[in-house]
Amino acid sequence: MLHLFYLLLKHFGPQHWWPAQSPFEVMVGAVLTQNTAWKNVEQAIANLREAGVLDPRALFSVSSQVLEELIRPAGFYRVKAARLRSLVEYILDRYGGEVELMAREPGWLLRKELLSIHGIGEETADSILLYALDKPFFVVDTYTRRILTRQGVIKGREPYSEIQRLFMESLPADVELYKEYHALLVELGKRYCKTRSPLCLECPLYLEVGCG
DNA sequence: CACCAGGCAAGTA
DNA sequence: TACTTGCATGGT
Numbered sequence: 001m002l003h004l005f006y007l008l009l010k011h012f013g014p015q016h017w018w019p020a021q022s023p024f025e026v027m028v029g030a031v032l033t034q035n036t037a038w039k040n041v042e043q044a045i046a047n048l049r050e051a052g053v054l055d056p057r058a059l060f061s062v063s064s065q066v067l068e069e070l071i072r073p074a075g076f077y078r079v080k081a082a083r084l085r086s087l088v089e090y091i092l093d094r095y096g097g098e099v100e101l102m103a104r105e106p107g108w109l110l111r112k113e114l115l116s117i118h119g120i121g122e123e124t125a126d127s128i129l130l131y132a133l134d135k136p137f138f139v140v141d142t143y144t145r146r147i148l149t150r151q152g153v154i155k156g157r158e159p160y161s162e163i164q165r166l167f168m169e170s171l172p173a174d175v176e177l178y179k180e181y182h183a184l185l186v187e188l189g190k191r192y193c194k195t196r197s198p199l200c201l202e203c204p205l206y207l208e209v210g211c212g
Numbered sequence: 213c214a215c216c217a218g219g220c221a222a223g224t225a
Numbered sequence: 226t227a228c229t230t231g232c233a234t235g236g237t
Contacts, residue, residue, distance in 0.1 A: 034218085040234060040235055072233085120219095121220050
């Protein structure tokens, strides 16, 4: 697993994810990017910033209809508005809206709490834990699954937890490593492993490790 | 025109 | 546990 990381790092260079100005913005982005191109999320976040609602209290204070219009470019805007509300409500109730306070809790506890929020599944929870709160949880997304399947490392139908364990049990629990690794997998996936084409001859790893 | 994007929940068997 | 469907905009 580390070998693949160094291969990707050498080829693509550091990705310095996640683009955001605050941990809360990362959380919002994590929800908005669910099954959605990041480009669309950028516009939605820009709208939220212009409206001055990129903090828990302000976001909770706007009406659902206004919120929906602000995030419309990110798609699924009705369900996502409700999901953002659920997330923000949790941060306000449990931590008084203070993300810094939240970040002091142990990761295993936060993960359990995040997963209990309606609209936050495993990938979104881990994205928040890793990129917003600096907790060492590896993020498994569709690209990760696709790339590992093509590498022959997994069969493809394994549950999320199993794939996550594969990384976390073979890598040191290093936040920066996890951040960079996931970002690199997404970069590889976006550029060379789109759709279900069985071969990707353009793939830089094709010759080196047989990314077919 | 079809297909995809940094998922999740609810329903069905 | 393992599929299937709805959610929706914007880019290729």
